[in-house]
Amino acid sequence: MKKFVKCESPGQFLAYLYGELNGAALNAFEDHLSDCTTCIDEFAEIADLRYSVYEWRKVEFDPLETPVFSIEAIETPPSWSEQFQAWFGQHTQWLSAASAFGAVVIVLTIGILFYSAGDTADLAAVDDPSLPAVIVTPERASGTPVGGLIEDEAEEAKPSASAFDERRNLQQPKTSARKTPSRQPASPAVTVSFRSVPRLNEFEDIQDDGLRLADMFDDIGSSE
Amino acid sequence: MVRSGGSSSKQMFPDLSDEKLVEMAVSGTPDAFGEIVKRWDRKIFALCFGMLGREDEARDAAQEAFIAAYRALPNFRGEAKVSSWLHRIAVNQCLTTRRRNRTRSEDHLDEETNEEERTFVASDHYSPSHTAERGERMSVVRQAVTSLPVDLRQVVVMKEFEEMTFQEISETLEIPLSTVKSRLYTALKQLKSKLEGVSVEVV
Ligand SMILES: [Zn+2]
Numbered sequence: 001m002k003k004f005v006k007c008e009s010p011g012q013f014l015a016y017l018y019g020e021l022n023g024a025a026l027n028a029f030e031d032h033l034s035d036c037t038t039c040i041d042e043f044a045e046i047a048d049l050r051y052s053v054y055e056w057r058k059v060e061f062d063p064l065e066t067p068v069f070s071i072e073a074i075e076t077p078p079s080w081s082e083q084f085q086a087w088f089g090q091h092t093q094w095l096s097a098a099s100a101f102g103a104v105v106i107v108l109t110i111g112i113l114f115y116s117a118g119d120t121a122d123l124a125a126v127d128d129p130s131l132p133a134v135i136v137t138p139e140r141a142s143g144t145p146v147g148g149l150i151e152d153e154a155e156e157a158k159p160s161a162s163a164f165d166e167r168r169n170l171q172q173p174k175t176s177a178r179k180t181p182s183r184q185p186a187s188p189a190v191t192v193s194f195r196s197v198p199r200l201n202e203f204e205d206i207q208d209d210g211l212r213l214a215d216m217f218d219d220i221g222s223s224e
Numbered sequence: 225m226v227r228s229g230g231s232s233s234k235q236m237f238p239d240l241s242d243e244k245l246v247e248m249a250v251s252g253t254p255d256a257f258g259e260i261v262k263r264w265d266r267k268i269f270a271l272c273f274g275m276l277g278r279e280d281e282a283r284d285a286a287q288e289a290f291i292a293a294y295r296a297l298p299n300f301r302g303e304a305k306v307s308s309w310l311h312r313i314a315v316n317q318c319l320t321t322r323r324r325n326r327t328r329s330e331d332h333l334d335e336e337t338n339e340e341e342r343t344f345v346a347s348d349h350y351s352p353s354h355t356a357e358r359g360e361r362m363s364v365v366r367q368a369v370t371s372l373p374v375d376l377r378q379v380v381v382m383k384e385f386e387e388m389t390f391q392e393i394s395e396t397l398e399i400p401l402s403t404v405k406s407r408l409y410t411a412l413k414q415l416k417s418k419l420e421g422v423s424v425e426v427v
Contacts, residue, residue, distance in 0.1 A: 011405040017274050020389055034319055037308050044311045047274025048267050049412040052419060053384050055358075056365040061385070 242306035275318035289314040
């Protein structure tokens with residue numbers, strides 16, 4: 001026992017106990033501890049008391065897991081128009097087919113017009129409602145889809161790709177639902193799952209006073 | 225109650241002092257040293273845990289300490305208390321472990337081995353016969369901590385439950401570092417007086 005060396009202070013014991021001594025202070029502490037029975041016994045006592053608190057916390061509080069919250073977006077079934085748009089988004093070759101069909105109709109119509117050229121009566125007959133209601137302009141014959149129906153469909157088909165992307169995003173939980181606020185929000189299903197919460201079965205002699213960590217903080221918080 | 229050990233599971237030599245038990249162990253009485261281990265295993269483990277900060281390492285160190293003590297039995301002279309003798313052996317064992325760990329981390333060796341060791345999480349090292357005593361100790365600790373004055377309990381909660389450093393507690397509470405430590409020290413000492421009855425009463 002090195003009586004001539006000043007013994008360690010309680011503060012030093014605690015700093016060492018919680019791993020908060022470093023460098024020269026740590027080396028000096030360990031040098032002294034290895035050779036001073038008084039300090040060894042004092043440290044052993046503090047370590048024992050501290051372990052009692054640690055053990056109590058571990059047994060009584062650690063099994064009380066923080067609940068895991070998971071918010072899952074419930075996917076609402078897509079409406080018929082969404083399905084329709086999605087279908088066109090997926091099958092882009094349909095547009096080419098429609099364009100080709102339109103071009104054939106235009107060529108045939110022009111052919112008919114030329115066939116009956118010069119005859120105003122024939123021209124008037126074009127307005128005959130019994131003929132297909134297709135208005136033809138030569139500029140539009142250059143490959144773009146023509147005709148009221150086709151045009152409408154093309155316009156609907158255009159945004160379909162983004163609508164499809166949007167729908168795909170919606171399938172991803174949480175973040176994507178936030179990214180598309182204009183959409184009718186999917187009702188969230190909040191699942192609260194607790195992992196196993198073992199109680200102190202092994203210590204049947206313990207009276208469970210129902211103490212929880214919150215109780216420890218109650219008056220601490222109010223005392224501030 | 226003569227004995228001074230920490231553990232109070234069913235004992236074969238309930239009325240003998242630790243020093244007498246060591247004497248008997250030296251002279252070859254079977255189970256005398258086993259009785260010493262039973263009485264002291266928790267406190268030696270707690271000491272090792274205090275020095276090493278990890279339960280798996282503390283368990284190994286405590287075991288090594290008892291083996292070293294058994295080997296050193298012939299050298300034990302009745303001058304020191306058995307508790308001090310065991311504490312010193314355990315502290316030196318832990319210092320060896322700490323030095324070895326430091327060398328290892330400096331050399332960046334055995335990182336994979338360390339990982340493996342880390343997966344060996346300590347479960348209960350108590351035999352069923354320790355359970356009743358531990359149960360009572362838990363109850364006393366709970367009662368003692370919850371009945372601490374608010375300023376002391378606050379520090380215990382921040383240190384043990386929120387695992388804040390002394391510096392962080394000092395800054396949060398706006399009190400000097402030394403005050404934080406003295407509050408925790410006082411809290412632990414108050415716990416001591418309440419716990420002292422436990423190991424003596426339960427036999
Ligand atoms: Zn000292």
